[in-house]
Amino acid sequence: MLEKPTKSASPSSPASGHDVRTTREARPDDFAGVRDWVFDLDNTLYPRHTNLFSQIDQRMTSFVAEFLQLPKDEARTVQKDFYRRHGTTLRGLMMEHAVDPDAFLEYVHDIDYSWIDPDPALGAVIAALPGRKFIFTNGDRRHAERAARQLGVLDHFEDIFDLVAADLVPKPAAETYDKFLGLHRVDAAHAAMFEDLARNLEVPKRLGMRTVLIVPPNFEDTFGDVWEHEGQDGAHIDFVTEDLATFLRGIS
Known part of the structure; x- marks a missing residue:
């Protein structure tokens, strides 16, 4: 377990660029x-390394592209903007484009769950x-x-x-x-x-x-x-x- 985030005197990991954090046993x-x-x-x-969410992420981009009639690269930019400003892509689509939430959720969660061990x-x-x-x-x-x-x-x-x-x-x-x-x-x-x-x-x-x-x-x-x-x-x-x-x- 890692402690509450603190800056460490140790050098940053060259691979990650994040500060190394000290550790202690959980109590x-x-x-x-x-x-x-x-x-x-x-x-x-x-765990994130399962990469399951990448399937959902890609399907969200596809949904935005089709719904807003945008090229995939523009749709991805819009998707990420919605996510950051509204908390979820769906919330952005609902607030700004009155999307049907059931249709969105059904589409983006049509994925392969066997990726999870x-x-x-x-x-x-x-x-x-x-x-x-x-x-x-x-x-x-x-x-x-x-x-x-x-x-x-x-x-x-x-x-x-x-x-x-x-x-x-x-x-x-x-x-x-x-x-x-x-x-x-x-x-x-x-x-x-x-x-x-x-x-x-x-x-x-x-x-x-x-x-x-x-x-x-x-x-x-x-x-x-x-x-x-x-x-x-x-x-x-x-x-x-x-x-x-x-x-x-x-x-x-």
């Missing part, structure tokens, strides 16, 4: 009193956590169920809070976290949230949750857009880990 008392464990799905429960070790450590476990995703329930089932962890979760349950308002909107907490009667002071995007942990931290950022090994520059890494050194990040199962094992 159960860091999460004492946590009764509700909240996990993002994509690139959090299943089952992870029984992760399933076992999630099952061992005290209290309830939730998946909180900007995708839809069907996508979350398929991915979690392929990973081998679906049966360990109390429920899935998806984009539809959030009335199609994605993280990091504060109202979406409030809706999740209210629906499941989660006390933020006794909850922990695991995410791969630092900006999606700002509201949970403000609400009193413990926050854990999931990053790929060696902080490869190849994972996602550069702006997605903004805020990794923020005070709203309590812990950073590149191995979710090992982190959870340390605090179980």
Whole structure:
């Protein structure tokens, strides 16, 4: 497990360009009193190197290209702009072009889930956590169920809070976290949230949750857009880990 982000005196990795971060063992008392464990799905429960989201990303570009009648390169620029400004590509399409969300979600999640390798070790450590476990995703329930089932962890979760349950308002909107907490009667002071995007942990931290950022090994520059890494050194990040199962094992 990696500590809360800090600048290190060690030189940066020449391959990644990110500062090296110090490490320590996870301690159960860091999460004492946590009764509700909240996990993002994509690139959090299943690792980014699985590259499953690349299929969704490509299908989003194709959808935008067809819907807006744009060449693929222009569609990709528009897609990424929507994602950054609105939280999801879908939200941008809805706000600016009144797209049918059901049609979008069905299209972009028509992918091959066999890319995910089952992870029984992760399933076992999630099952061992005290209290309830939730998946909180900007995708839809069907996508979350398929991915979690392929990973081998679906049966360990109390429920899935998806984009539809959030009335199609994605993280990091504060109202979406409030809706999740209210629906499941989660006390933020006794909850922990695991995410791969630092900006999606700002509201949970403000609400009193413990926050854990999931990053790929060696902080490869190849994972996602550069702006997605903004805020990794923020005070709203309590812990950073590149191995979710090992982190959870340390605090179980």
